Amino acid sequence: MKKASNFILIIISLLFFQMESMGQSAQCGTDYIHINRMQTDSAYRTQILNLESNVEANNQNHANNNLKSTLYTIPVVVHVMHLGESTGTGTNISEIQIQQAIAGLNDRFRNVNALGVDVELEFCLASIDPNGNSTNGINRVDGSGVVNYSANGITPSGNPCSGAIETAIKDLSRWPVSDYYNIWVVSEICNGSFVGYASYPVGGLYDGLVIVSTSMTSNSGTLPHEVGHGFFLYHTFNGDGGNVSCPVDTNCLIDGDRVCDTPPHKQSDCGTTNPCTLAGVWDNSRYNYMAYCPLVNRFTQGQKVRIRATAIVAPRASLLTSVGCGPLGIDESSNMFSVFPNPAQSVINIKSNINLIGSFYVIYNNIGQTIIKGEITSDDTIIELGNLSVGIYLLSVGENLKQTFKVIKE
Ligand SMILES: [Zn+2]
Incomplete structure (x- = not known):
């Protein structure tokens, strides 16, 4: 049995090395x-x-x-x-x-x-x-x-x-x-x-x-x-x-x-x-x-x-x-906020279950440039997307902008 398993190991090793050498x-x-x-x-x-x-x-x-x-x-x-x-x-x-x-x-x-x-x-x-x-x-x-x-x-x-x-x-x-x-x-x-x-x-x-x-x-x-x-x-x-x-x-x-x-x-x-x-x-x-x-x-x-x-x-x-591989590890939903509608056409809403008043939001484009930013002044913040071009953006919000969402402009 031991011999058989050694033999299998050798075969696996040979296969692996052969693969590498190619x-x-x-x-x-x-x-x-x-x-x-x-x-x-x-x-x-x-x-x-x-x-x-x-x-x-x-x-x-x-x-x-x-x-x-x-x-x-x-x-x-x-x-x-x-x-x-x-x-x-x-x-x-x-x-x-x-x-x-x-x-x-x-x-x-x-x-x-x-x-x-x-x-x-x-x-x-x-x-x-x-x-x-x-x-x-x-x-x-x-x-x-x-x-x-x-x-x-x-x-x-x-x-x-x-x-x-x-x-x-x-x-x-x-x-x-x-x-x-x-x-x-x-x-x-x-x-x-x-x-x-x-x-x-x-x-x-x-x-x-x-x-x-x-x-x-x-x-x-x-x-x-x-x-x-x-x-x-x-x-x-x-x-x-x-x-x-x-x-x-x-x-x-x-x-x-x-x-x-x-x-x-x-x-x-x-x-x-x-x-x-x-x-x-x-x-x-x-x-x-x-x-x-x-x-x-x-x-x-x-x-x-x-x-x-x-x-x-x-x-x-x-x-x-770079955000070329997308917002890896980023939640689009959070039990503290909801961001809607998403995809959005003209406005996006940030509704929070905790007090965010006085903190900020920032929307970044895919190369990390700040496109829109502002202060949160109520529990239901409306961000005007204006003539933002169609595409995928990142929205960071909350204390120290710790929460980030992927948002899509249609
Ligand atoms: Zn070389």
């Missing part, structure tokens, strides 16, 4: 763009250097409570840039495939396999679009009319391949990068040269992640890898000169991948010992989502701190207060 990111285009922009775009270079110093300062400030024990949730929009197929076929991948890909991404960031650390960062498909309308977080766009897209896919900026110009694809569908992490699912990148790439966190027209449709899956290692770049993780072999030499690692906070618990190595070194150093936990690098090794299954504590140090500064910090 997702390796052996062809990531991130560094092509990064190196090119560092050399040619001085504004970009300044942004990266400033971000590095902010992240390093946060990194060294371990007392900062924001770096630990708070679950961050990032709203995501997925743009499916297909070739004209019907929904669910070819590059026009199905909604369920996308939902499963995001679930798989979350499993990896939350360390469901227990082989690394829980980054305490999750991703949610947007439920509210930039106009305040409800959405499934997926935009489908036929990109076949863009020059070179059908033949060769997209070209990361700075790359000489003959695909479509990057912004010609991204400009077809982009939501504000301050409120949503944008993912473009594409047919190909440089005629099959890459499976994904991401922009380091600098905002702007290039911000977000590009992934081929065949890698946007629940068992993808490419998706966590590219999101890692999006939150400022480098490859574990960063600084190897293109698999030429062991990365310098004099000061692990500023050399190599700038993470101290991922020993420096060369890109193709994935074996049982690390030819670059015997120091540190080698498995942290060779099994890392940010390596190019055939089996990847973990982020490390050092990477977690770097990701979270990045998440709390611009340009990623605004994602943490």
Whole structure:
């Protein structure tokens, strides 16, 4: 009996590892763009250097409570840039495939396999679009009319391949990068040269992640890898000169991948010992989502701190207060208040069972801007909605605005 259960455990382990290994990111285009922009775009270079110093300062400030024990949730929009197929076929991948890909991404960031650390960062498909309308977080766009897209896919900026110009694809569908992490699912990148790439966190027209449709899956290692770049993780072999030499690692906070618990190595070194150093936990690098090794299954504590140090500064910090995934955890009903009618057309009433007189109400739009505010002067307050545009809003009311409701203007 014991033998049988051990056998089952081994089979389960093998299945799990096999699943992980299918997702390796052996062809990531991130560094092509990064190196090119560092050399040619001085504004970009300044942004990266400033971000590095902010992240390093946060990194060294371990007392900062924001770096630990708070679950961050990032709203995501997925743009499916297909070739004209019907929904669910070819590059026009199905909604369920996308939902499963995001679930798989979350499993990896939350360390469901227990082989690394829980980054305490999750991703949610947007439920509210930039106009305040409800959405499934997926935009489908036929990109076949863009020059070179059908033949060769997209070209990361700075790359000489003959695909479509990057912004010609991204400009077809982009939501504000301050409120949503944008993912473009594409047919190909440089005629099959890459499976994904991401922009380091600098905002702007290039911000977000590009992934081929065949890698946007629940068992993808490419998706966590590219999101890692999006939150400022480098490859574990960063600084190897293109698999030429062991990365310098004099000061692990500023050399190599700038993470101290991922020993420096060369890109193709994935074996049982690390030819670059015997120091540190080698498995942290060779099994890392940010390596190019055939089996990847973990982020490390050092990477977690770097990701979270990045998440709390611009340009990623605004994602943490985005309402793109809706008023999660917010009650639309309360035994202290009722808010009606909801949806509303011209007025909304706040009726309270407790004395609210002298407290305030605020209506926010989906990017957190105050639209209407006022003082509660009776037990039955009427808020005129005036020419508020149609959409979903948040209404906060009561002492210190502690109660928040989702209200819909029709
Ligand atoms: Zn990469």
